[in-house]
Amino acid sequence: MNYDLNHCNNLDFIAKELQEREKNNNLRQLNSIHPQDAVTIIKNGKTLINFSSNDYLGLSKHPDLILASQNYTQQYGVGSTASRLVTGTYDIHRKLEEKLAKICGKESALLLNTGFQANMTILPSLVDQKSLVLCDRLVHNSILQGIFLSNARWKRYQHNDLRHLERLLKKAVLQGYNRILIVTETVFSMEGDCSDVDSLIQLSQQYNTLLYLDDAHALGIMGEKGMGLTAHKSGIDISLGTFGKAFGSFGAFITTSKLIRDYLINCCPGFIYTTALPPSVIGSIDAAIEMIPSLDQERKYLLEQVNYVQNKLKNLGYQVLGSTSPIIPVVIGKEEKAVKLSNFLEENGIFVTAIRPPTVPKNTSRLRLVLSSKHQQEHINYLINLLQNYHEH
Structure with missing residues (x-):
């Protein structure tokens, strides 16, 4: 994305900031999605399993x-x-x-x-x-x-x-x-x-x-x-x-x-x-x-899946922070690496946002996996298999 600095006048500080963020893989943009149900969305005409929503119990639908x-x-x-x-x-x-x-x-x-x-x-x-x-x-x-x-x-x-x-x-x-x-x-x-x-x-x-x-x-x-x-x-x-x-x-x-x-x-x-x-x-x-x-069973299932996913990812060699909640941060490091992995997952039907500075400290860019009680075991296993294939290659 090009920002014309020659015609920005007193707004040149804005263009420079955006250019710097783009250079460092930290430029944010809005992407429209259409939610299908609690854990699937449509983005650019493609159905994706959503692992970025905070809808922990799927109640939004x-x-x-x-x-x-x-x-x-x-x-x-x-x-x-x-x-x-x-x-x-x-x-x-x-x-x-x-x-x-x-x-x-x-x-x-x-x-x-x-x-x-x-x-x-x-x-x-x-x-x-x-x-x-x-x-x-x-x-x-x-x-x-x-x-x-x-x-x-x-x-x-x-x-x-x-x-x-x-x-x-x-x-x-x-x-x-x-x-x-x-x-x-x-x-x-x-x-x-x-x-x-x-x-x-x-x-x-x-x-x-x-x-x-x-x-x-x-x-x-x-x-x-x-x-x-x-x-x-x-x-x-x-x-x-x-x-x-x-x-x-x-x-x-x-x-x-x-x-x-x-x-x-x-x-x-x-x-x-x-x-x-x-x-x-x-x-x-x-x-x-x-x-x-009344949703004790849903909460129990959700936290069991958190432990399951964390253990699987640790065994695959990913750096997973010690979460005790549905938020599972997978630290990748460099911004471009986190974005690349996020893009790979999206190409294969999984939506997980890459979180980058300044939201997190420099060199700790991560995938912020978020589980919902509405994620089925097949959704979770598919995510893990994709991360395993990516890590091995």
Whole structure:
């Protein structure tokens, strides 16, 4: 792709950036797909088995969610028409928040529009330039953006190294910050491994910090009744969940205390100034909540397949990170090698996106395999056979 630098004028920095990314095999482009079912898509007229979706339980195509979405649209219309503090709080929003709080074992819940928006706008509402934020080195970009906007001091502890976190806490409590916030993910989106939630709670209580946990990738597939790794645990000030992954829908929510909920309703710009989630989305989420607690067999099958795939790939000589979730990162290294393998799989009927810098560190480009409970054994074995053939040749 050629970008004409001679006629860009004050936009030449944009063309240069795009050219540099293309040169380094890091240029991203949008590719349209048409989903057929929970695990197959059509791309450029070709049917592919999808191993890149976060639809862990295949609920995005479930008829009960579709029907609930249609029914809510019929009853309430296609849009919520305003922000929550104007006329955008319908009875269905309130009832859904009450249901989420109850099933997660928390005092209250608050709906938000996306996980990215939530992290980016809640964090600056909790801390300021006199505060300190301590975060895992590999937290999601949305968390980093929220920290940047807060103007707080911040430090990163080594990935899942709570001894390092405690050393930072011991120093921090002596330095006069108005508050200290620990923030991390429970399941890391690019590594697939998990935080030690109980130890994080213990450290937070010991050093009197705020604790904010992003539970997006655990919700639906881990914890009691599949409600995540933070459900029914005290000592977490804010837990974030999203509905665009295992719930198969869209949107986000937090569970928290009534005090913090009331504070955010009054002081969180990303909540105050945005249109509420539409009724169709609320309907699909409500249907998913009714269903997810009963899907223990699907969760069991899914995690069994994770172990199966990891062991197979390790035996083939692939570098597979220590995932305990449906996210299985296969580290390839150089960007062009990851793209080449991704293209090979697509040519043979498998869709797996190559993840490259800056999403992951340089020289750690990877295939981010994501399993769904709807993947059949034949799908998984076909993927493994292709990776074996590629590795041998």
